[in-house]
Amino acid sequence: MTYENIVEARFIDRPNRFIAHVELEGKTVVCHVKNTGRCRELLVPGAKVILQPSDKPGRKTAYDLVAVWKGERLINMDANAPNAVFGQWLKEGGLGFVPGLLPRENAHGASRGDV
DSSP, X not given: OOOOSOEXXXXXXXXXXXXXXXXXXXXXXXXXXXXOSOOTTTOOTTOEEEEEEOOOTTOSOSEEEEEEXXXXXXXXXXXXXXXXXXXXXXXXXXXXXXXXXXOSEEEETTEEEEO
């Protein structure tokens, strides 16, 4: 999984679970947070964050917050990343998976799995 055209910014605050204010090139920018969890130990004022520009027309925010630095570690904040990485691994033959055998999301009893 690859993020394109990423930029680094500084976290300011998070008024709700969907957006954050960051400082980018000296300006305050509103961005979409791709993880609705609290993440209070990660999203602290002044933290370096990684943004990915969005090219979707009509969006209210121009960037997605996809990662944050915690000390020397870069933490992925994109809640969609685990499924995307696992799906890519399966498509490349992980677990002997045959591409096209399973739909993207499938049910098993009362549970469902994303591929």
